Amino acid sequence: MRFVSLSAPSTARAALVTLASLVTALLICALIFTLAGQSPAEVYGTMLRGTLGDATGLGEVGRRTIPLLLIGAGLALAFRAQFFNIGAEGQLLLGAVFAAGTALFVPLPGPLLLPAVFVAGFVGGGLWALIAAALRRVNVNEILSTLMLNYVAVALVTYLIAGPWKGKDVRGYIYTDTFPASTYLPTLPGSQVHWPTLLLGVAVALGLQWVLSRSTFGYALRVVGENPGAARYAGLSSGRVALLVALITGGAAGLAGAGEVAGIHHRLLEAGQISLGYGFTAVIVAWLARGNPALCLITAPVMGIILAGGDILKIDLNLPFRVVDIFSGVILLCLIASEVFVRHRVQWGRA
């Protein structure tokens, strides 16, 4: 078996390979379930019934889709610029912190407070990512810096809710007081789907797709990402592009954080309760979309099903809670491995 390089891989081929890698991942997971003593058919049946089969399940999928969509669209843009942001988790938390700070401590009239909460969330997430972009200018790899900043963000949240921002009447628990009611986002009836954030996510995904394909900044971003040598030659500043990209991708994650606290929790609480690993799962969302923010409109719900389905498995089949991580891990592995099949044709037999 040999790999023959393709000069012009088609979009259809990329889509097919992506789909095939997803199916492969599900087959591998099926094997793991069998080894764990569960029938794969039952596992997948339970997952589908529990997520797409009823209204509550759909609501759970929708709730998880919102942050995945916002973060995934931003990451898709960042990956096109070769800015490998692995720190969306931390940026989401900083967005939540800024949003909570605004909701709790900024005395704005009711109608203005909610927009301010989201602006603050964007700024918080954006600034967190800007740290990594600034460090990149002195040759610090952004994969490492964004990843490390996740832990700093977790510690910062813990410090705030256990220390200066600890609620006055929460006794032994560590979280803040609840926000003013004017910051509560409306949800779809019978679910936790805070639909304004969902609409925002759709707008961000479509908007970033426009930026990428139609704007002058998107053009510069693609040149910087696809050929830094040509960017330098044409006088495009890679550093400036990286700063803007960091602001956008971090800001999108920050919006997700603002949405989570304003839409669901109504207070700042422990990091693990605000984000269920959305920042990492969104990497898969962006990768599945192959760098197209608009395609996250499809890939974010797919990963939303897997996240929500994992919860169902914990409850209904008593599987360990790490089952979601297995899914995510295997899917990401298959996706990355599938890259070679997009650009190469497999030739069987000896040459």
Add this chain to the structure above:
Amino acid sequence: MTHSDLSGSASAAGAPPALRLRGITKRFPGVVANDSVDLTVHAGEVLALLGENGAGKSTLISILYGLYQPDEGAVELDGRAVRIGSPAQALRLGIGLVPQHPLLVSRHSVAENLALGGAGGLFPARRVAGRVRELSARYGLEVDPDSRVADLSPGEKQRVEIVRALLGGARVLILDEPTSVLTPQEADGLFRVMRELKADGRSLIFISHKLDEVLAVADRVTVLRRGKVVGGVPTLGATRESLAELMVGRSVDFTRKRAGGPGAEAGALLSVQDLSAQGSRGLPALRGVSFELRRGEVLGVAGIAGNGQSELVEVLAGLHEATGTVTLDGQPLSGDAAGRFRAGVAHIPEDRIHSGTVPTMTVAENLALRDFGRAPLARGLARDLGATDDRARREVEAYSVATPGIHTPTRLLSGGNIQKLILARELAGQPKLILAVHPTYGLDIGATDQVHRVLLDRTAQGAGVLLVSEDLDELLSLSDRVAVMVGGSLLGPFPADEVTRESLGLLMGGAHPHSLPGAAQGGVVA
């Protein structure tokens, strides 16, 4: 004309040829790289393999060295059919390859490099060193096993690669464009070594597209065109013109393309005073370079790669920091690359794939690289895709860029068409100064001709061209004056009709300009 009767004098003895290819065919998707190629080399013979880029030379070498398997045909060594499955097997069979660019570990010594992969056991380098000295003395290679590769000149590194092949017991030695990194004098040294090896009964296959060298060193020439052998002739009696005609399939004009040039009264366009710059490793790359370029003039810059030519162009294009003053049309030239382009500095870069274009982007997008952010290609923050496409269609037409469409990624284009695209983009804004670095490197004769014509047309309209090239024939045929860069200093410029390949070669190698005949009046700036 058949090819079997062209085997020259060495076949007279009746022994089977050292190497024979019969009907080698290799197909790649959409192209037949080698089409039923027959080729023979006898012991004690130098065969030149001549052909334009894309003629199939590289594929044929790759087959000989075991990197590709032919789809059809057979390889025979000393009359025995062999299958060459890998480079290791090629070496065992006695086929050695001297690559175009030496593949050596520069921090290690020569002996350590040569011991790599070959000798096992303890202290392999020490055991190899003796054999290296012996081979070096026998063939006049002058390779010192103890010296560090980083300290060697390109010519010396190449000789290390020859020693490597000989250590492996190569009887058939393939030299892939060996002179492309050498000065004419170093090339002569290589030819002496080649004659020694030939006298020792080894067979050499010499790849080149420099006709003079082929005539100087080879016994026979096999010419490839579009994957097929189109001719095989003994070099005795062949001329540059006859070989070139075989190679491109039509007659080629070698006369000077430049007629006249600007008169002495033409004003200075570009004035460079005392330009100094650091190289990438903090060493001086430019040492006080000063010169003037007149309106309508082509100023050629010769030099061995790495003597500051790249830095000079990068400084002028705004890509490299420097001290000194540069004025264009009397105005100080400063700022970044984008600003200088707008001020009238076009740049045809050395590396057309990695800096001149974005290979994954389309022809239309690449044509917009310089001005995608300005009217008419943009309105505010939004690009005007219609205007971008319209202009792309016009440029593709005007420069006859062969492409399936304007939405084809440029990585699917040939080198010649990529270069035409770059020219179209760079010259669109009527630049005053054109910085052209190896503008025809790797292009076939048709594309080379078009590039030359376009550049000369622009000088007729008053633009100045700074032409950096490693091809001395190109420099001498296009330039009004030629300067030489050695160790970051600029020698000259000298009027082009007062220098020769040989005198330039000596200057490139570091000879003092005053020692050259006819150089005294050249106004040397050292």
